Amino acid sequence: MQGKLIVFEGTEGSGKTTQIHLLYQWLRCWTDRVAVTREPGGTPLGEKLRQILLADSDLGGMTELLLYAADRYLHVEEFIKPQLAKGTIVLCDRFTDSTLAYQGYGRGLSLSKIEQLNQMASFGLHSDLTLWLDLDVEVGLLRTRQRGKADRMEQADLEFHRRVYRGFAQLAKEQDRIIRVDASGSQSQVQAHIQTIITEYLTKWQIIEN
Ligand code: T5A
Numbered sequence: 001m002q003g004k005l006i007v008f009e010g011t012e013g014s015g016k017t018t019q020i021h022l023l024y025q026w027l028r029c030w031t032d033r034v035a036v037t038r039e040p041g042g043t044p045l046g047e048k049l050r051q052i053l054l055a056d057s058d059l060g061g062m063t064e065l066l067l068y069a070a071d072r073y074l075h076v077e078e079f080i081k082p083q084l085a086k087g088t089i090v091l092c093d094r095f096t097d098s099t100l101a102y103q104g105y106g107r108g109l110s111l112s113k114i115e116q117l118n119q120m121a122s123f124g125l126h127s128d129l130t131l132w133l134d135l136d137v138e139v140g141l142l143r144t145r146q147r148g149k150a151d152r153m154e155q156a157d158l159e160f161h162r163r164v165y166r167g168f169a170q171l172a173k174e175q176d177r178i179i180r181v182d183a184s185g186s187q188s189q190v191q192a193h194i195q196t197i198i199t200e201y202l203t204k205w206q207i208i209e210n
Contacts, residue, residue: 003033003084004205005125006198007095010133011165012154013140013147014183015190019133020091022191023198027089030208035083038093040068042075054151061107065114068099072121080125089207096122097130097171097178102153105167106160129201131194132172133183137161 006023008016020036027034041050049071053064072095083090096118104111141161144154172178179197183190202208 001087003086003088003090004128004201004207005080005084005090005092005095006201007092007097007127007130008133009094009097009101009130009168009178010135010183011137011140011161011168013143014133014135015143015187016093016133018187019131019190019194020093022187023194024091026191026195027091027198030202031089033087034089034091036091036093037075037079039075039095039098040071042071042080042092043078046071046074054153057152059152061103061109064107065099065103065109065117068103069117069121072096072099072118076122076125081123092127095127095130097132097168100171101164101167105170106156106164127177128205129197130175130178131197132168132178132180133190134168134172134180135183137165139184 008020010016017038024034024036039046040053041047049067053059053067053071059067080090080092099114099118100111103109104114137158141154141158144150172180181190181193181197185193199208
């Protein structure tokens with residue numbers, strides 16, 4: 001059976017990485033066919049692109065967009081597609097909606113051009129389910145700053161992050177595959193909500209029985 005692609009999206013510090021790892025541990029109780037990955041950086045070359053993208057240097061908006069696309073192309077071809085073909089549930093920290101939210105809504109680049117590029121870079125692959133961790137932008141940035149030095153994207157001004165947030169909200173309104181998760185609660189409250197959603201989907205996909 002073909003695997004499933006479950007993506008976590010959201011603004012900075014919304015808890016995606018924390019929740020992906022909690023979900024991974026929980027899913028491992030059902031199956032060993034589960035993998036965690038991320039963008040940028042899901043391949044060895046992608047890790048190098050990640051360093052460039054998050055380093056404190058000046059990149060123009062278009063260069064940034066194309067580097068995220070290059071990372072995705074490699075990631076889908078070398079990792080995600082082969083894993084899905086093996087029947088793996090792939091948990092991915094960010095995917096195509098991040099490009100629409102950050103480079104489209106955030107940087108103001110053309111949404112239709114980004115959609116075309118996303119289509120090319122992902123070989124037309126869409127997530128089976130995307131969890132949008134919805135958290136107030138300032139709360140998320142505070143969480144990341146408490147962790148230490150901010151990366152290049154985190155250093156962008158507050159209005160940029162607000163535009164990104166509005167982008168995710170708009171995408172969630174337009175796309176049924178995107179489910180909003182209130183990320184303002186404790187880690188265990190958010191985890192419980194995610195487990196409820198995932199149980200519903202695994203049942204629907206007949207991966208587990210009722
Ligand atoms: N990007 C990416 C684009 O611009 N375009 C694209 O196409 C793509 C794919 C990636 C950057 O690239 C951009 C978006 C990003 O700016 P990243 O480091 O992967 O860089 O950035 P994030 O994905 O935002 O990762 P973060 O680690 O910053 O945020 P997370 O993963 O959402 O949050 P997490 O889990 O690390 O938690 C942050 C802190 O909060 C605490 C955690 O312990 C941690 O300290 N925390 C909580 N605290 C209180 N209550 C809770 N419920 C908490 N949950 C976690």
